[in-house]
Amino acid sequence: MVIHREITPLKEDDCFLVFDRNRNDFTFPIHFHPEYEINFIHNAKGAKRIVGDHIGEIDDYELVMIGPNVYHGWENFNNDTSRTLHEITIQFPKDLFDSFFLNKNILKPIKELFKASRHGILFSKETILAVESKLYSLSKKSGFDNFIEFQSLLYDLAVSRDKKTLTNYSVGDPNDFHNSERIEKMYSFIKDNYRQKIKVEDAADHINMTEISFSRLIKKSTGKTFTELVNEFRLRYATRKLIESNESVSEICFDCGFNNISNFNRRFKEKQGCTPTEFRANYMGTPNIF
Incomplete structure (x- = not known):
């Protein structure tokens, strides 16, 4: 799993x-x-x-x-x-x-x-x-x-x-990729750079790994590629902007690091089951961030 x-x-x-x-x-x-x-x-x-x-x-x-x-x-x-x-x-x-x-x-x-x-x-x-x-x-x-x-x-x-x-499960195994310092450094790197083009080799270098080892480890541990993780960051922030702001879909698209509207709409629909415009129009729920 x-x-x-x-x-x-x-x-x-x-x-x-x-x-x-x-x-x-x-x-x-x-x-x-x-x-x-x-x-x-x-x-x-x-x-x-x-x-x-x-x-x-x-x-x-x-x-x-x-x-x-x-x-x-x-x-x-x-x-x-x-x-x-x-x-x-x-x-x-x-x-x-x-x-x-x-x-x-x-x-x-x-x-x-x-x-x-x-x-x-x-x-x-x-x-x-x-x-x-x-x-x-x-x-x-x-x-x-x-x-x-x-x-x-x-x-x-x-x-x-x-x-x-509920569980005897303990977080903190230094060999656990999910909880290690290097995975936190990787997520911080993506968080700081998701608005621009990010190369996998730059992320790998940031945590002192070869590109091949880095890519294999991510895939094995998350089931995703590096590009998919970056897009997940971008879509998360895009979703928040659609809910909280009056920015246009195109403004949100480029501000979150996507380089064209069609790719943004396609990725968003894969994640949410609807387009960004439909999501904003049909959004149900009350998010409050303080």
């Missing part, structure tokens, strides 16, 4: 992202990303939860916190896909709170929460019902008030009872 690395739309100056949406089934593949994630799901009883080496069937209410680079995802299983499920996803960077801040006495529960999330945390239904209103309000508030609410949510989760860790 190929595990996909998700490229989130968070930028360096963002604190966190809240994505609130209704849908009928799960379509996103098993994946990982360097950000923390809190995922709330309602009305999808019977769906399959995968976190590291854990596989389980979810109840009508689901709330899980995932640490950086832990494989995770939800798949259709025994859930009724004719019913509309509600999903709220919160993602935030692993360096949002530094160690100096987290070592303060009052914040030690949150520090322990982050540590436990490396194994995935499943919260009880009692906890979910207690924090449900905060989860809903995060997608509706804005500004500093929302950041305060976000910290309050983290503290409530940290001190809640009956938490369960």
Whole structure:
């Protein structure tokens, strides 16, 4: 099974992202990303939860916190896909709170929460019902008030009872390509240069590998070529711009590193199942980035 690395739309100056949406089934593949994630799901009883080496069937209410680079995802299983499920996803960077801040006495529960999330945390239904209103309000508030609410949510989760860790899977094997320093350097290189033409030999040189070894390793570990990874970055930022800005499709196309509209439309449709124009017109969901 190929595990996909998700490229989130968070930028360096963002604190966190809240994505609130209704849908009928799960379509996103098993994946990982360097950000923390809190995922709330309602009305999808019977769906399959995968976190590291854990596989389980979810109840009508689901709330899980995932640490950086832990494989995770939800798949259709025994859930009724004719019913509309509600999903709220919160993602935030692993360096949002530094160690100096987290070592303060009052914040030690949150520090322990982050540590436990490396194994995935499943919260009880009692906890979910207690924090449900905060989860809903995060997608509706804005500004500093929302950041305060976000910290309050983290503290409530940290001190809640009956938490369960889901997996013995441990991130940090120095020989694991997904979590190694060189893969992080590669993604940083793409992130810094995706607006312009990037050569695979330049990326390989950036992490001190030959082009052939670099290409083989990427393909083996991600199932994608280097070009496909770069395009994935470009499409992620294009999707964000289509949602958040009034820029024309052609402006977004060139700003995100594509060199012609037809190629951009084709790549976008392969990823989203529709053209950029159709995506903007039919977009459903509420993304908020703070």
